Amino acid sequence: MIQSDKGADPPDKKDMKLSTATNPQNGLSQILRLVLQELSLFYSRDVNGVCLLYDLLHSPWLQALLKIYDCLQEFKEKKLVPATPHAQTLSYEVVELLRETPTSPEIQELRQMLQAPHFKALLNAHDTIAQKDFEPLLPPLPDNIPESEEAMRIVCLVKNQQPLGATIKRHEITGDILVARVIHGGLAERSGLLYAGDKLVEVNGVSVEGLDPEQVIHILAMSRGTIMFKVVPVSDPPVNSQKMVYVRAMTEYWPQEDPDIPCMDAGLPFQKGDILQIVDQNDALWWQARKISDPATCAGLVPSNHLLKRKQREFWWSQPYQPHTCLKSTLYKEEFVGYGQKFFIAGFRRSMRLCRRKSHLSPLHASVCCTGSCYSAVGAPYEEVVRYQRRPSDKYRLIVLMGPSGVGVNELRRQLIEFNPSHFQSAVPHTTRTKKSYEMNGREYHYVSKETFESLIYSHRMLEYGEYKGHLYGTSVDAVQTVLDERKICVMDLEPQDIQVVRTHELKPYVIFIKPSNMRCMKQSRKNAKIITDYFVDMKFKDEDLQEMENLAQRMETQFGQFFDHVIVNDSLHDACAQLLSAIQKAQEEPQWVPATWISSDTES
């Protein structure tokens, strides 16, 4: 039995009314109204997805659409007829009458308007429609057509700047030239007259019998204006009934470098992190997709998940063996940043940051999880994604900052927390080292035994950890959850190798990559910046430090760019902070693409 929770605000009854039409055949509006009423009962009970569905059905654009639908239904019923079937003659008569009227500027203007070509064309169109005179007159079919004659279709397409949007192939046995695929959004598909499997008989009056596909393409390339195809239609035109799927490309693809692609010109190149709309998966090997950043263009061919995985594997095995290389850092910073300030910020200590950088070298780490570089060798080439909009009642998404050492990740994180400590916070890390006299358990660190720390690792409760001077340091899921449970935004910095561990539906991380600007700008902006390394105190950035930072940033982008939701170039600190604030606000308040598994896990829980 469905009950309403009295504690919550019931949705406004007035707004629920979707349509005012009284037409008894108006079933769609009626059904939607009932669905809304039903949903309003669940609304206050926080049932997963109901609020989203309710808001969708309640949205002004859907209601407006329904109103339009209702109006159209009403007009359909009325069977409107034109006031006059011959508006053109009426117009001639008016012009004649005006001739006999004394001339004035207004009469002159009216006469000109009635005789203007566009007005005449409009009246002509009106008369054609009024007389329902749009069916072309076809000659009668000859009586003596043999039974075995194949039905032909004549297709005329007007060539413009766009490609025709179809590929052809030769049938291996019969040698016929067939339409291999029709590309979504292309001229051929929009005409609705050509289908994959249609047999080409003639192009512009030239028979294609015995020709190679290349020769047919040459004829097409030479044609100007209208192209006429004579085809034998495929008996069963393929129907694309698959649902639209969106994926994030986890690898890059360049059709020009792929000798296997059936038609290089029809290929769609993409880069890591691009969001693709998969519009056709009928072929097991070659899908059709378009980039959501470029929705107006027609689709292109991309390798299917299965094929791309195979290609990745073949590429991986063809590479010479390389021992595991890590993104290493040489720039180290001071011991303690948060101490002595108005409020305390945890997680900025040098020990913590150094162990982070060394974490992927630890044998313990290697035995528990797979690093990012392993991931790129065997991981899925596409990740299914959906649009996710955080609801105000949801916890905040975890904000992850990453970047090469010295780029300013910690400076930005610190400034953010200082800007609004009641809104932004770091997680308190764990350590196995002993507490110092001025420290407090749960403020600088959670001080735990080695056994406790290791059990957290083995139970996958550590998001990142490492060893420094014989002690373990790390950040736990629970420490992050504590911040999120307080309805604050948790901001953490992470090495890219650890990114897979935080990508869970629980934390829904939003990853921001902090990137150095070019060397010339960096030399200027870091003129007075001081770094403290393991060996020197207050050392200025040297050119080689900046160069290494740039190289490291490039490697990080190449290897992990698919995981970055946003990139900020840290040139002016002030601008970078402003960009960071705005990016975080968008991450929390605007729809974003997230892995589909994060959302399905939500529904299951």
Ligand SMILES: Nc1ncnc2c1ncn2[C@@H]1O[C@H](COP(=O)(O)OP(=O)(O)OP(=O)(O)O)[C@@H](O)[C@H]1O
């Ligand atoms: N945009 C900037 N302009 C000038 N100085 C900057 C800028 N960003 C950061 N700095 C300075 O550069 C130095 C290094 O920054 P920070 O400590 O934040 O680096 P990091 O990315 O956290 O690397 P690490 O963890 O190795 O210290 C600091 O002195 C910081 O104040």
